[in-house]
Amino acid sequence: METKDLYKILGVSRGASQEEIRRAYRRLARRYHPDANPDDPEAEERFKEIQHAYEVLSNPESRRRYDQGPATFFGGERSAGNGGGFGGFSNLSDIFDTFGDVFGRGGRGRRSASRGDDVTVSVNLGFREALSGVTTRVSAPVEEECSTCGGTGAAPGTFPRTCPECGGRGTSSQDQGFFAFSSTCRRCGGSGTVIDRPCPTCRGSGRVRRARQVTVRIPSGAKDGMKIRIPGRGGAGRNGGPRGDLYVVTRVASHPVFERRGDDFVVELPVSFTEAALGAQVEVPRPEGGTLRLKIPAGTQDGKQFRVRGAGAPRPRGEGRGDMIVKIRVVVPERLNRREREILEAFADVHDEDVREELFRRVGEVR
Ligand SMILES: [Zn+2]
Ligand SMILES: [Zn+2]
Numbered sequence: 001m002e003t004k005d006l007y008k009i010l011g012v013s014r015g016a017s018q019e020e021i022r023r024a025y026r027r028l029a030r031r032y033h034p035d036a037n038p039d040d041p042e043a044e045e046r047f048k049e050i051q052h053a054y055e056v057l058s059n060p061e062s063r064r065r066y067d068q069g070p071a072t073f074f075g076g077e078r079s080a081g082n083g084g085g086f087g088g089f090s091n092l093s094d095i096f097d098t099f100g101d102v103f104g105r106g107g108r109g110r111r112s113a114s115r116g117d118d119v120t121v122s123v124n125l126g127f128r129e130a131l132s133g134v135t136t137r138v139s140a141p142v143e144e145e146c147s148t149c150g151g152t153g154a155a156p157g158t159f160p161r162t163c164p165e166c167g168g169r170g171t172s173s174q175d176q177g178f179f180a181f182s183s184t185c186r187r188c189g190g191s192g193t194v195i196d197r198p199c200p201t202c203r204g205s206g207r208v209r210r211a212r213q214v215t216v217r218i219p220s221g222a223k224d225g226m227k228i229r230i231p232g233r234g235g236a237g238r239n240g241g242p243r244g245d246l247y248v249v250t251r252v253a254s255h256p257v258f259e260r261r262g263d264d265f266v267v268e269l270p271v272s273f274t275e276a277a278l279g280a281q282v283e284v285p286r287p288e289g290g291t292l293r294l295k296i297p298a299g300t301q302d303g304k305q306f307r308v309r310g311a312g313a314p315r316p317r318g319e320g321r322g323d324m325i326v327k328i329r330v331v332v333p334e335r336l337n338r339r340e341r342e343i344l345e346a347f348a349d350v351h352d353e354d355v356r357e358e359l360f361r362r363v364g365e366v367r
Pocket of ligand 1: 148150
């Protein structure tokens with residue numbers, strides 16, 4: 001049974017105000033929360049103590065009873081062995097529920113510490129901005145604890161009180177002991193407390209939604225649809241739980257010429273029919289500025305693709321860069337002057353390649 005001083009557990013004096021108790025609880029619960037101390041049984045034990053101490057001391061009624069005598073309150077040494085050892089404490093199941101909440105985190109009721117919501121926002125980036133990386137600010141609509149009521153949901157100067165319907169259990173039980181079949185209390189909706197005068201700011205929920213400005217570093221080479229996680233910048237936790245995370249999803253603008261395919265760029269490169277036939281050194285523009293030189297071999301066909309290693313986008317996670325994929329588009333002159341026509345006719349006379357021979361051969365092969 002509980003023998004430790006609940007005030008000592010929270011590190012506050014016996015005369016501490018409700019606000020001081022709440023603050024001490026929040027600070028300690030954050031530090032010892034199991035999510036913040038994975039696989040640390042000592043922290044978990046400590047967290048349960050803190051949670052328990054807060055349950056008792058945050059409620060003026062149970063605090064008064066505790067102040068009158070912890071021994072009778074908890075059935076300590078003085079009442080040990082006494083058949084009605086828990087006498088004078090009608091809310092024992094309340095304490096059990098408190099522990100039940102700790103064990104079954106995320107179960108029911110507002111009183112258990114739970115992690116805040118994850119929030120996702122998108123950020124629009126220019127094509128080149130995404131390549132170079134940028135530090136930008138996003139406005140994230142996150143849930144915060146209401147500052148008017150300190151998250152209690154009760155109007156300033158008032159406090160939530162134990163639900164009279166269920167005695168704070170949050171469930172209406174069928175009178176078969178602590179682990180009896182039970183359903184959620186209709187009066188308090190399972191929270192175990194009722195609010196007589198709701199806080200005017202949050203209307204009793206204890207939570208408000210706020211646009212929070214968060215600075216986010218977009219790495220160079222960010223891709224469209226990339227998810228950047230910013231830990232602890234999501235919604236505020238409940239009852240001392242840790243904050244959720246913020247996810248920033250990148251929306252990268254398209255480019256009129258370059259297509260992003262992962263870390264690669266794809267570009268269609270016009271090449272004159274003589275360059276394609278004779279071979280050439282050609283310049284290819286780069287999206288970040290400047291050019292690269294590409295050697296087109298003689299006899300390059302339309303649609304042929306060349307891969308230029310390391311001329312793509314920087315890899316946002318890892319080393320180096322992607323590639324530039326250059327798709328050749330052979331351009332045929334639309335108009336010829338007389339001299340050009342004569343030259344090409346002379347060429348056609350000597351060049352007797354039948355470019356459709358293969359096509360007809362394959363058609364003829366089909367049975
Ligand atoms: Zn409020
Ligand atoms: Zn209730």
